[in-house]
Amino acid sequence: MTRPVVILVIAALLGLAGFVALAAIKMQQPQDDFIRSAMIGQSLPAFALPVTGEGTGEQLNAAEFRDGKPRLLNVWASWCVPCIAEAPQLAELQRQGADIVGVAINDTQGNIAQFLADYGNPYSVVASDELSQLQLKIGSSGVPETFVIDGEGVIRYQHLGDIMERDVPVLMAELRKAGWQ
Amino acid sequence: MTRISGLSVLLSLLLLPCAVTPAAAAVPPPPFAYRQIEDPAREAAAQELMETLRCLTCQSQSIADSDAPMAGSMRHEVRTRIAAGEDPEAIRNWLIRRYGDYVSYSPPVGAATWPLYAGPLVLLLLAGMLLRHRLGKRS
Numbered sequence: 349m350t351r352p353v354v355i356l357v358i359a360a361l362l363g364l365a366g367f368v369a370l371a372a373i374k375m376q377q378p379q380d381d382f383i384r385s386a387m388i389g390q391s392l393p394a395f396a397l398p399v400t401g402e403g404t405g406e407q408l409n410a411a412e413f414r415d416g417k418p419r420l421l422n423v424w425a426s427w428c429v430p431c432i433a434e435a436p437q438l439a440e441l442q443r444q445g446a447d448i449v450g451v452a453i454n455d456t457q458g459n460i461a462q463f464l465a466d467y468g469n470p471y472s473v474v475a476s477d478e479l480s481q482l483q484l485k486i487g488s489s490g491v492p493e494t495f496v497i498d499g500e501g502v503i504r505y506q507h508l509g510d511i512m513e514r515d516v517p518v519l520m521a522e523l524r525k526a527g528w529q
Numbered sequence: 530m531t532r533i534s535g536l537s538v539l540l541s542l543l544l545l546p547c548a549v550t551p552a553a554a555a556v557p558p559p560p561f562a563y564r565q566i567e568d569p570a571r572e573a574a575a576q577e578l579m580e581t582l583r584c585l586t587c588q589s590q591s592i593a594d595s596d597a598p599m600a601g602s603m604r605h606e607v608r609t610r611i612a613a614g615e616d617p618e619a620i621r622n623w624l625i626r627r628y629g630d631y632v633s634y635s636p637p638v639g640a641a642t643w644p645l646y647a648g649p650l651v652l653l654l655l656a657g658m659l660l661r662h663r664l665g666k667r668s
Binding site for chain 1: 556558559585586598599602603605606624625626627628629631632655658659662
């Protein structure tokens, strides 16, 4: 074999070894199934959703997030089991002063009211997103998810999955980073 | 006694998911999750697009193949937009701006995806060079 061919073969073998090594490393790591939103750093897109429970008849829209006050936007559903698990953590966030806006995905008024009666209502307002319209607009890929929205209505942070105890200080820190005092 | 209590624990574990599902079943899916657009040409365009969009909660399926609630919501979004006359590629780009390239089964050429497209070309080139070398030696 001539020199160029030897180099080619060695390059090919190195490539193969690299691929196997990469695959081996990837297989060791726990799989991250979450799809992050590509909307972090961007303004909340325009939306209007009916408020449910207290304030029924009113609408929740993006403008309400631009009043200078950073908020948490919690995307949940009464049919979502992990949402039950994060209820105490949402209550703790509210106790620490966070303003939490709840958006119930693909849900009914009755089920929403029942869930809040059973597991507590940490929300300043709850809106109903029956067709997942806001969910798709902000790049949320499931329930529950919690977004930090700053006082200008810009999406600053996304927490995927249910909020565990260790996530409470993280979310409070992200709220402070977004200007909350 | 222990056997009975063990059995009842097992039974209650088996029945546990049933306690959760009725609430989910009580919520109807979005109208266009399972209903086709009346115009067959537009439905065909929607179907073609939905088969190339990845279900976000069940990543090995397209939204056309999945029964997950999220996939139903995405089908509703795609069908309503196509029915309103929107271009399928514009809808794909709208979703990519929200979820990244991951949501599409036909990823655009970009910083992270170019090896997908360049790889086969490089391999073809290498094979060609090897073949030419071999044949050249024989003659």
